Amino acid sequence: MNERYRKSVDLFVRAARVIPEGIYGHKNPGFLLPGESPYYAARASGSRYWDVDGNEYLDFLCGYGPVILGHNHPQVEEAVRRQMDKGIAFNHPGEPMVELAERLVGLISVADWALFAKNGSDVTTWAIRVAREHTGRKKVVMVRGTYHGAHAWCSAYPAGVLPEERANVLKMDWNHPEQLERLVEEHRGEIAAVIMTPYHHPTYAAQVMPAEGYWDSIRRICDREGIVLILDDIRAGFRLDVHGSHEVFGIEPDLVCYAKSIGNGHPIAVAVGREEFREAAEAVFISGTFWFSSVEMVAALTTLRILEETDAIAEMARLGRRLKEGLEELGAAHGFRVTVSGPPALPYLTFDDDPDLYHMQAFCREAIARGVFFHPHHNWFICAAHTDADIDRALEVADAAFAAVREGE
Numbered sequence: 001m002n003e004r005y006r007k008s009v010d011l012f013v014r015a016a017r018v019i020p021e022g023i024y025g026h027k028n029p030g031f032l033l034p035g036e037s038p039y040y041a042a043r044a045s046g047s048r049y050w051d052v053d054g055n056e057y058l059d060f061l062c063g064y065g066p067v068i069l070g071h072n073h074p075q076v077e078e079a080v081r082r083q084m085d086k087g088i089a090f091n092h093p094g095e096p097m098v099e100l101a102e103r104l105v106g107l108i109s110v111a112d113w114a115l116f117a118k119n120g121s122d123v124t125t126w127a128i129r130v131a132r133e134h135t136g137r138k139k140v141v142m143v144r145g146t147y148h149g150a151h152a153w154c155s156a157y158p159a160g161v162l163p164e165e166r167a168n169v170l171k172m173d174w175n176h177p178e179q180l181e182r183l184v185e186e187h188r189g190e191i192a193a194v195i196m197t198p199y200h201h202p203t204y205a206a207q208v209m210p211a212e213g214y215w216d217s218i219r220r221i222c223d224r225e226g227i228v229l230i231l232d233d234i235r236a237g238f239r240l241d242v243h244g245s246h247e248v249f250g251i252e253p254d255l256v257c258y259a260k261s262i263g264n265g266h267p268i269a270v271a272v273g274r275e276e277f278r279e280a281a282e283a284v285f286i287s288g289t290f291w292f293s294s295v296e297m298v299a300a301l302t303t304l305r306i307l308e309e310t311d312a313i314a315e316m317a318r319l320g321r322r323l324k325e326g327l328e329e330l331g332a333a334h335g336f337r338v339t340v341s342g343p344p345a346l347p348y349l350t351f352d353d354d355p356d357l358y359h360m361q362a363f364c365r366e367a368i369a370r371g372v373f374f375h376p377h378h379n380w381f382i383c384a385a386h387t388d389a390d391i392d393r394a395l396e397v398a399d400a401a402f403a404a405v406r407e408g409e
């Protein structure tokens, strides 16, 4: 174990006695670099955070995506504090919920209504139920290797899940519309929904953009077969376009799910949809004790306003392009074939010849040890608080990390 992470590890040992797995889910150290990365964070500001050992990091994970304007953004937090001063758990929703729905209906081309929850999984699962209610059909098609949340129908893990809960989920590969054609033939009249992300962002692998004509083919098949097209824009939503990622890729979804970045870290998820799905949306019960809080609505209203009024989205793309070009050049200079995939604001580096991920893990371990947090197995995020100086620093550290990986071979 690296002494630099001593307090993290000590906390984890305590946690393991009182919390299943110590840290469960995607924040489990096993998904990162056990013993070679922090497990616990203490505070954050702008583009940086500090772990419990006091180590500082330039943050390229941004809480796995929610932080879009920067940690602890002054305007968002001021709006949140003002709202919290009024109380937090009411018997009724507040005016900000209506305002936020109006804002989203104005912003998003396919939104005639909007509905709010807390986590992405809440809305992907609900959207599937809406599609089933609307079509009277059972089956759902998803892309292999895509994460839509932790619920039974889509969880990547089998423990505790009944085969019956997955019996109506069919799988196809990304960028293979002919596989959807085949599934439609095999299950004609039975498929309620196709659910996909705007581009493919699997874990442990490079990201893949949609091939030319892919989305047109998917839409055409859905139209022909009466299938509801659900876009899961939870990871990329609002980072590529304040009107939603479907605008970037020319997608015409029926229902869209958002979460992560819309509240700049405050817990809020959103489903929006076209008018023709309103009746089913009204029929499918959805609720949660904490889902109506005005605090998160206000965080989202403020975040969206800032994204609309500033050039934050263009800046994230510009900085992401600098990072991508810099990393690819540095990788080549050190004799590695590396690729930075995905949209510039959500980049992910992979070594082209790295089947056991040894190089990627060593590279991230070396970067993290030098104060730049790159995740080895999950795509990265640029936020609006990143600066050119941050990219310079990240590339300086990447240079040293590539050299260390070369030396360690």
Ligand SMILES: Cc1ncc(COP(=O)(O)O)c(C=O)c1O
Binding pocket: 118, 119, 120, 121, 122, 124, 147, 148, 149, 150, 197, 232, 233, 234, 235, 259, 260
């Ligand atoms: C594309 C996508 N869909 C759904 C989810 C689930 O969201 P949550 O973790 O908020 O339930 C995630 C979370 O990473 C995601 O990236």
